[in-house]
Amino acid sequence: MTTPTLSTAQLVASRQPGHSLPRDLYCSEQVLRDDLEQIWYREWVFAVPACELPKTGNFATLQLGEYPVIIVRGADGRIRAFHNVCRHRGQRLCAKPGGSSPKLVCPYHQWTYDLDGKLLYARDMGDGFDASKYGLKPVHCIDIGGMVFVCVAKVPPAINELAPNLMRYLAPSGLGDARVAFSQTIVEKGNWKLVMENNRECYHCGGSHPSLCRTYSDDPLMTVMEGPHSASNEILQHWDRCDAASLPARFVNAPDMQWRMARVPLMDNAESFTMSTRAAVAQRMGNIPWNDAGSLMFYHFPSSWNHFLPDHAIVFRILPISPTETEVTTKWLVHKDAVEGKDYDLQKLTEVWINTNDEDRQVVEENQAGILSPAYEPGPYSPRQEAGVIHLVDWYCGVMSSRLGLQTAAE
CATH class of the missing domain: 2.102.10.10 (Rieske [2Fe-2S] iron-sulphur domain)
Known part of the structure; x- marks a missing residue:
């Protein structure tokens, strides 16, 4: 006897808070159509x-x-x-x-x-x-x-909260004087939510990302922040230092956590995401006062996470292709006058995140392969390690519940 197919609204309503999502939310054609209609075609x-x-x-x-x-x-x-x-x-x-x-x-x-x-x-x-x-x-x-x-919506959502904050936080990076040094596009054989979930936690980093973990801590205290004055002592000290230099750094976010940004230190005064931990580009971007100013991290659901460092920036974009395929595009930005071979070596600039992207691809694809099994059932998230994932799934379920519910009422 076959199990009746639940609608996306029913699947969202059935999910257990603090747990991964029901199987079909990660692999159903109908769910993808609803994701596109209710999120991707309506959000920035x-x-x-x-x-x-x-x-x-x-x-x-x-x-x-x-x-x-x-x-x-x-x-x-x-x-x-x-x-x-x-x-x-x-x-x-x-x-x-x-x-x-x-x-x-x-x-x-x-x-x-x-x-x-x-x-x-x-x-x-x-x-x-x-x-x-x-x-x-x-x-x-x-x-x-x-x-x-x-x-692509007829009427886009308000952006009046994000825009002034993002402009202020990005200003020291001088993106108007940047250029794209390298671009990479890969396809991960996983649902777009799995790609974003994987990005929102470093629970997996120690076991999956040896290159990244040279500079980026997998200690959740280094990325979990509850407000501009609520974070680990190391982050608070970093923010105090940034405040003294008028460098925007403190945690700011949307009430529903659709976006957030904060500048966090890298490990052991590392300067950049490189194997050596030193700056990758001699010609620095913008007017950030120190090489070890850390990374301005900015994410925006559903499509992007980003790192802005003193010497370069890395921007990421995801786009759904099918229920189990996602396009991931990464671009490395450097100062427009930086000369390859003189101011930077392209391999040294890109190798950490090229490695990390491929490692993440493997993780996501194995995650999707397991979820496709009828034996899969949602498991609990770690409140300490996976708070960012909880933010994502709560945002997703909140948006889908509201919009699918309004749609049903209108019908």
């Missing part, structure tokens, strides 16, 4: 660092569920986003992940759009054709301190 999603688009005509693309999106810098210097779909017969305008073009030209029939989305040219469409009605459809887009977020 980190897209690219603004420095990836330094000049007029620079563009980047991403696939957000069913929505192909293009982000482009216009002649006025403004970064905009559009649905990457020609208004003629729906051809995808740009298939490449990025590049540069003075105009956006559809490869199918050469309909041509200005960088602000206006249709400029459509051949042989007849005298009654009104080009002004066929501009590209816009996607909400905002540049916050050098990080570009997009939202």
Whole structure:
């Protein structure tokens, strides 16, 4: 006798607080559709660092569920986003992940759009054709301190709490004077929630990340913070030092923990995420006063976690591909004048997180393989080691309960 399939709302309602989620929330096609509709298509999603688009005509693309999106810098210097779909017969305008073009030209029939989305040219469409009605459809887009977020909803959620905090905390990193030194995209064969759960704890770090643990402590006291004056003594002392230098550092967060940021010290006065523990880039970013200022850690559900160090920054973006596949893109940012081979060695800059990303991929894929078993049942989280995971699943279940409940009431 087959077990009846529960809806996403029923699965969320059935979950036991403080435990991992029911099986189908990690592998069901219907759950993924609901995740996309209720979260990914309604929330701000980190897209690219603004420095990836330094000049007029620079563009980047991403696939957000069913929505192909293009982000482009216009002649006025403004970064905009559009649905990457020609208004003629729906051809995808740009298939490449990025590049540069003075105009956006559809490869199918050469309909041509200005960088602000206006249709400029459509051949042989007849005298009654009104080009002004066929501009590209816009996607909400905002540049916050050098990080570009997009939202495909008709009405995006408020961002008035995140924006001023993120701008203030990112300002010392000088992202406006940065460039992308290296980019890596991998596919992890795991649900997007497993990818984010894995990031939100270091319970696994000692057994999985020998490179990272040279500089990043797996002691939960080094990442668990309850407020701007509630943390371990080591973190509080670091924040006092940062306060004296007017360097934003203290813990700040959204009430529902959708985002948070804080600057935390690395182990033993380490300067950067390198095998040597010393700075990877001689030409430092921004105006952070010391090499050992630690990492400004910023995460934003559902799509991103990030590290901003005195010598470089690392930004991460995840995008769901299928119920059991997630795209993970990592970009290493350095000062725009830093010269490879002179100011930094690319291998030394990237090796810790290339190793860590691959190790995380293996962990997530084995986690997903176990959850696919009918024998899986949700297990308890460690309140000490996995508080960040609890924040994530509580946020996810809260959002899904609210939105699926409202949807049911409306029907």
